[in-house]
Amino acid sequence: DVQLVESGGGLVQPGGSLRLSCAASGFTFSSHWMTWVRQAPGKGFEWVANINEDGSEKSCVNSLKGRCIISRDNAKNSLYLQMNSLRADDTAIYYCAKTHPGYYSDWGQGTLVTVSS
């Protein structure tokens, strides 16, 4: 069975940084694009970033441009999201998702990031 386990969330002050991780198992991680999606408390979903199979193609949402680095380590079956200069509106649950062309077949349980002083 596919498992995606996010970690690294927590309380961070405005302007701070966090590195989220997603540990993948149950599938050939290196064969799939991966995506981060977030959900602000009580709100809908916002696409955050994606990365291709070998990490050579990556993209971040405009609101995080210059503050977001998505990466992966296929040897460790892990996906990462580094976010800098965090703001209150970055507060959300961050999910990683196994990605297929056009859809996300599996999602992790999410990790909560709270940006507050």
Place this chain on the structure above:
Amino acid sequence: DIVMTQSPLSLPVTPGEPASISCRCSQSLLHSDGYNYLDWYLQKPGQSPQLLIYLGSNRASGVPDRFSGSGSGTDFTLKINKVEAEDVGIYYCMQGLQIPVTFGQGTRLEIK
């Protein structure tokens, strides 16, 4: 960005009755490969989203056949044949055609 508009936003349903959710998109989701890049997800209370329907009309693995997706271009529909109590939650449509991927606002299905 492609704008996704769902209706209704709230959907009270009697168990055993059918339910239908509409999703309209600001531009066509028909890809040159012939697929519509429109998916449906359900987020049950306290859980992460789960894929129901992908590429317009394909039921995901393990999804009961009372769920079906239809539509093409800019207009799509999710239908639940006979609603069960376990179907409560928020249903989202999502376009996977272009980055940024965008989602509808969500439709909250509740049992009457």
